[in-house]
Amino acid sequence: MMMDDQIKKPRAYWHPVALSKSLKRAKPLRIMLGGMAYALFRTTAGGIGCVKDICPHRFARFSEGKVVGGEVQCPYHGCKFNAQGRCTEIPVHNGEVPNRFVKNLAAREQDGLIYVTDDKDSAGEPHQLKWDDQPYVRRIIENKVGTSLVNVAENVLDPTHTLFVHKGLMRGLTDKTSRVTIDVNGNQERIDIKFSGEDVQNGIVSRLLEGKRSYSTGSFELPGIVEIEYWANGKMKLANTLMFSKIDENTTRGFAVLTAPRQFGLGFVKAAVFIPLLKHIIKQDRVMMDMSHENWEANGRPNRAMSPTDFVRPNIEAIMSGITPPAAINPVRIVYEL
Template structure:
């Protein structure tokens, strides 16, 4: 069988060399704020402290009182707009570092030390806030929708004793859409050849549902040995001579705005389960902070995964560094060319691009 990917239907035939003639540039599509976005790791925010974080140009102060749940305020004092996250947590309120104005959980100003209580000014905006699986999420959009939009029920396999989970991430200087495309197009495995050896992906098919695009692949090693880091993730060594080629299936799904990648054999539990999201940082959304949870199934021999963990960490860091470099180069090219000139020939990526454009927001950013 020919292993080259064929477009699914004649309708999918790309118009080569013409570039996208869409009226909207995908890299100008803003993320839809009516979803839950992680803005910090739980461990970043100690009890009785506040930290500053961002979503799409909006500064956010996260506050963890010594008692009670985390809450989130716009990170600008109503008085002179300096960050509340530079302030002090007092009970269920945070006090601005500059002149001591204090705000409660509801965002209301509850004290100005040098002003009568009857004259208190208005407060600051708040954001619905939840904490789950080691992440602090906010709901930056319409607060009335927060209760009806669910958080993902489970992030990777956090909390499952059969798995060990790595928390990772960093700021990447590109639009979030480049990240989704990078992960879903497994033909980019070519780029990781030095890390992973020559692997040939076979595209098995795609699925498109409202809010969702999914791609499935199998792999065949065409030369070289499987590296240790990869072996740890995939659960066993396989050589190019083996008959087990193409046994494992990799499923990559963008379920807006999150992305997952699972590797599994038949109906068994996945050997690897990744949950990842790319949270826009600046108002133009041309940088993102990545929050990733990578769960690896524990082998039968206890302790092996713990021993090998540093190798797995180093391996994934190298892969991620290569991905970061290339997506930032894509963003640079976009800036220089003044827009998106991609000529995409892979149908699942065109489906993904359509999904991101439909689910996102095409109006300009407030502060852009």
């Protein structure tokens, strides 16, 4: 049984680290990725710089400084560094600037998010959000959870916990259940799940906002992307793309990107109702996962007891470890009463 979620990456990836609107023109933004601190800043060319959030001179945080001429300036002695991590100016020094560098990452904006990578050539393009040809409404929710990326991704794709953690909101509003067929398959870097037979989830959210559906799908892929789609009559009714990155081994940052049909303006009304409900659901998950992780730590990190209903976790663990997931070798079909 694998106890952690170390990524053995076959290539580099773009990692989402901040909302575009969080990064201002004149002020750097401190972010954490993989246990390391970085400072984001906007350049004069319209791009984004990302350097380690530590000045090599006396180790002050760049993020406590400011942006001057598209470069980040240390708040201690005023040294300036560009997006390539090179020192370009040392105040009151009139001679040649010595070769002084700080580690930098490539950074870019897309779909309202800022992504970084340590190898942009290998990383290719950031994840492309899926949607069909309908006019759409889109909203993004940022969240942080005190547990591993594997635990968070499993939580999103696991249908059984919704009967308890989200009772009444997502499922379990009444005693009525649906016979749901779950098909799971995948490949080296991805698993795909299809849920059929649940026309409407027995919860307030679906009853108020969704209506009948044909089927829904879920997927997980590297470096930490979960996609959930709801379909009806050949059209997408909702797409929820959740992109996760490791703040450290025990803390995960997530961005939920929700896309829904505009429906001549009705979509904006639905979004105004749905977003507060979703934030409450996310909070319920966060409280449960934080508590579970703290309890796991407090009890000496025991091995997890696997349940017959745990069809998601072994596949996510395998993908994160660079191993072919079980569902890619032996696709499975499960039937649950949900």
